Amino acid sequence: MKTFIAVLFTVMSLPLFAATKDKPKSPPVPTAQIIDIAFLNQEQTPPTETLSNLDLFVANKGVEGAELAISDNNTTGQFTHQNFVLHKFNVPADGNVTDIFKQNISDKFHYVITNLNAANTLVVSDLAATSDTILFDTGTVDDALRNEQCRQNTLHLLPSRAMKADALAQYMMKKRWSKWFLVVGNTPEDALFATALKRSAKRFGMKIVTEKKWEHTFDARKSAQSDISVFTQSDDYDVLVVADEQGLFGEYLAYRTWLSRPIIGTQGLIATAWHSTHDLWGATQIQHRFQDLAKRNMEEPDYGAYLAVRAIGEAATRTKSADLKIIRDYLRSPQFTLQGYKGNALSFRTWDGQLRQSILLAAPRSLVAVAPIEGFLHPKTELDTLGFDQSESTCKLENKP
Amino acid sequence: MNKKLLIFALFAAINANAETVFVTLEKDNALAVMNPIDGTLLKTVPIGKRPRGIALSSDNKSLYVATSDDNTIKIFDAETLKQTGKLPSGEDPETFALSPTGDKMYVSNEDDSLVTVIDLAQKKISKQIKVGVEPEGICVSPDNQWLISASETTNMVHWIDVKTQMIVENTLVDARPRFVTFTPDSSQLWVTSEMAGSLMVLDAKTKQPIKTISFAIQGVPNDKIQPVGIAIDKERKRAYVALGTANRVAVVNAQTLEVEKYLLVGSRVWNVAFSTDEKRLYTANGLSNDVSIIDLESQTVTKSVGVGNYPWGLVVKP
Numbered sequence: 001m002k003t004f005i006a007v008l009f010t011v012m013s014l015p016l017f018a019a020t021k022d023k024p025k026s027p028p029v030p031t032a033q034i035i036d037i038a039f040l041n042q043e044q045t046p047p048t049e050t051l052s053n054l055d056l057f058v059a060n061k062g063v064e065g066a067e068l069a070i071s072d073n074n075t076t077g078q079f080t081h082q083n084f085v086l087h088k089f090n091v092p093a094d095g096n097v098t099d100i101f102k103q104n105i106s107d108k109f110h111y112v113i114t115n116l117n118a119a120n121t122l123v124v125s126d127l128a129a130t131s132d133t134i135l136f137d138t139g140t141v142d143d144a145l146r147n148e149q150c151r152q153n154t155l156h157l158l159p160s161r162a163m164k165a166d167a168l169a170q171y172m173m174k175k176r177w178s179k180w181f182l183v184v185g186n187t188p189e190d191a192l193f194a195t196a197l198k199r200s201a202k203r204f205g206m207k208i209v210t211e212k213k214w215e216h217t218f219d220a221r222k223s224a225q226s227d228i229s230v231f232t233q234s235d236d237y238d239v240l241v242v243a244d245e246q247g248l249f250g251e252y253l254a255y256r257t258w259l260s261r262p263i264i265g266t267q268g269l270i271a272t273a274w275h276s277t278h279d280l281w282g283a284t285q286i287q288h289r290f291q292d293l294a295k296r297n298m299e300e301p302d303y304g305a306y307l308a309v310r311a312i313g314e315a316a317t318r319t320k321s322a323d324l325k326i327i328r329d330y331l332r333s334p335q336f337t338l339q340g341y342k343g344n345a346l347s348f349r350t351w352d353g354q355l356r357q358s359i360l361l362a363a364p365r366s367l368v369a370v371a372p373i374e375g376f377l378h379p380k381t382e383l384d385t386l387g388f389d390q391s392e393s394t395c396k397l398e399n400k401p
Numbered sequence: 402m403n404k405k406l407l408i409f410a411l412f413a414a415i416n417a418n419a420e421t422v423f424v425t426l427e428k429d430n431a432l433a434v435m436n437p438i439d440g441t442l443l444k445t446v447p448i449g450k451r452p453r454g455i456a457l458s459s460d461n462k463s464l465y466v467a468t469s470d471d472n473t474i475k476i477f478d479a480e481t482l483k484q485t486g487k488l489p490s491g492e493d494p495e496t497f498a499l500s501p502t503g504d505k506m507y508v509s510n511e512d513d514s515l516v517t518v519i520d521l522a523q524k525k526i527s528k529q530i531k532v533g534v535e536p537e538g539i540c541v542s543p544d545n546q547w548l549i550s551a552s553e554t555t556n557m558v559h560w561i562d563v564k565t566q567m568i569v570e571n572t573l574v575d576a577r578p579r580f581v582t583f584t585p586d587s588s589q590l591w592v593t594s595e596m597a598g599s600l601m602v603l604d605a606k607t608k609q610p611i612k613t614i615s616f617a618i619q620g621v622p623n624d625k626i627q628p629v630g631i632a633i634d635k636e637r638k639r640a641y642v643a644l645g646t647a648n649r650v651a652v653v654n655a656q657t658l659e660v661e662k663y664l665l666v667g668s669r670v671w672n673v674a675f676s677t678d679e680k681r682l683y684t685a686n687g688l689s690n691d692v693s694i695i696d697l698e699s700q701t702v703t704k705s706v707g708v709g710n711y712p713w714g715l716v717v718k719p
Contacts, residue, residue, distance in 0.1 A: 072534045075514050076555040079533065079571040282553065285511050285535055317556070317573065337596060339554060339577050344624045345596045382622060
């Protein structure tokens with residue numbers, strides 16, 4: 001690494017030298033600012049009962065997004081004399097996050113990116129509360145972590161469940177699919193997404209005409225045809241809305257419902273921060289760069305990690321600083337804007353640390369729409385029509401962290 | 402009225418206005434050929450995959466088109482539109498600039514963070530210069546001193562000395578710079594930033610901003626204002642700035658740097674070009690698939706001409 005920096009400065013100082021060659025004094029060699037970033041990731045386990053074996057399971061999604069952003073930051077850094085270094089800490093699926101954090105990260109890093117579940121994210125936020133640390137949560141979509149359990153030291157990169165549900169509801173409202181049949185899976189996460197969907201239904205004046213919990217077998221290869229026909233018999237509705245975050249049964253609803261109705265939610269038309277079909281606003285470029293690096297398509301956790309590292313890079317470049325306090329203040333200031341390949345400038349909500357952003361509505365092989373859907377207005381920014389707005393939030397962070 | 406005079410006047414009018422507009426159509430893999438006087442589409446010619454950047458040689462004889470998905474810049478005879486050659490542009494060429502002396506072409510290679518320098522006589526790459534992430538806007542100052550490359554994700558303009566082909570200075574600009582151009586006297590560099598919705602005017606001597614112009618249009622949310630193409634007239638009286646999804650062209654007083662007016666054009670207006678006499682402005686409207694024609698004396702949009710899918714760039718051949 002030292003050689004790299006040395007070479008870099010030789011290259012950088014040449015033109016400077018050329019420009020000032022009539023003066024006898026040679027220009028001072030700039031010293032690099034080093035910005036160390038910790039990436040704390042816990043490996044995922046594949047869902048045990050999943051039926052769809054089509055997708056290759058990747059245990060460490062996210063880390064390659066961070067690597068790509070480090071490379072982007074350092075391309076910029078060669079001109080600003082800043083060098084960004086990623087330190088990866090990988091916790092096995094059955095490992096102890098607290099131990100790894102205490103041993104390797106606590107009090108050693110100012111900038112910590114986490115790709116953990118909600119419970120562990122909260123644990124790490126609280127462990128870091130007394131140290132000079134800013135946490136970038138790229139693993140959770142939980143609304144509780146952005147409301148009653150919010151923490152002063154934590155920023156959230158991925159859209160919350162409420163933001164995703166609002167994105168779907170806006171689209172359904174535009175299509176006048178106002179009568180919903182809600183199907184909810186059995187996991188606690190499914191219940192949370194169902195809660196978010198119900199909030200959105202109320203917010204946008206939609207009606208849930210039927211709600212059912214999926215209680216059938218997961219082995220659709222044997223029974224989907226008969227089970228789903230019977231299961232979906234109900235009063236008339238416009239759209240089947242499904243909450244099945246792990247994909248245990250949702251894929252088998254399409255084409256098998258009693259009435260011919262579109263599927264939306266966690267399967268069918270989905271709401272996501274990133275999708276492989278997205279090619280607007282320069283997204284093609286980052287899709288290519290990520291595919292070159294990871295040999296697979298970019299997904300939501302990769303995008304979250306990419307944005308976290310880029311947010312640090314953008315703040316360091318603009319403030320010409322590596323100082324935690326300066327960067328932390330800048331990230332939460334109105335001056336901070338992040339380019340996220342989604343048309344609008346991204347920024348952090350001051351009241352809950354959530355990154356405001358557009359949400360993609362995608363079918364498996366096509367991008368259908370981008371929320372906020374045109375026509376949903378907001379006095380400040382249309383991006384705040386998605387999720388908990390300032391007046392609704394139960395989190396009240398101080399504006400100056 | 403004297404019949405002879407009438408005929409003469411008619412002839413003069415036709416002569417003065419005789420020009421052709423070429424428009425690259427990104428999604429049609431084609432070039433639209435337009436008569437801008439009567440506002441008709443003359444023909445559409447297949448040209449290669451995903452054509453974007455377009456330029457005419459200074460003698461107006463050769464037409465250069467970046468066919469991005471063919472990874473090359475093709476050369477066409479500007480009269481017959483037959484391909485006469487191609488250039489080794491590096492991967493995924495989008496935008497490029499010709500040197501005022503006509504001997505070199507500079508290409509942005511977005512995926513590789515490079516500017517490729519091509520020797521036009523030899524049709525060979527003579528150098529590749531490392532720049533920031535996703536270089537896009539590129540131009541050469543009319544006095545042939547500076548080559549400018551703007552990187553979209555790094556948010557910088559790089560000042561490259563044309564003689565040494567090395568970066569001399571970098572200026573941090575607003576978020577997502579897209580298009581760069583010099584004033585005709587080479588004293589100022591104008592930069593549009595799509596995401597910040599701003600236009601920055603930099604002093605070519607100090608390389609620092611003189612002014613940052615922001616745009617505000619009643620009834621249009623600020624994040625829809627995404628400036629891209631710029632055209633500055635020869636006398637630097639006025640400049641015209643395409644505002645992307647705001648569907649408008651801003652008229653800027655190029656002396657006072659104040660916005661004078663907004664003209665409603667087609668959807669997602671992208672790049673703009675003057676007519677040869679600078680009495681009209683043509684705009685490529687990406688989402689409404691047409692070209693708007695603006696009469697600059699009256700500052701009114703007189704016509705829109707359907708040209709094909711995703712018009713990207715345009716050039717005017719006298």
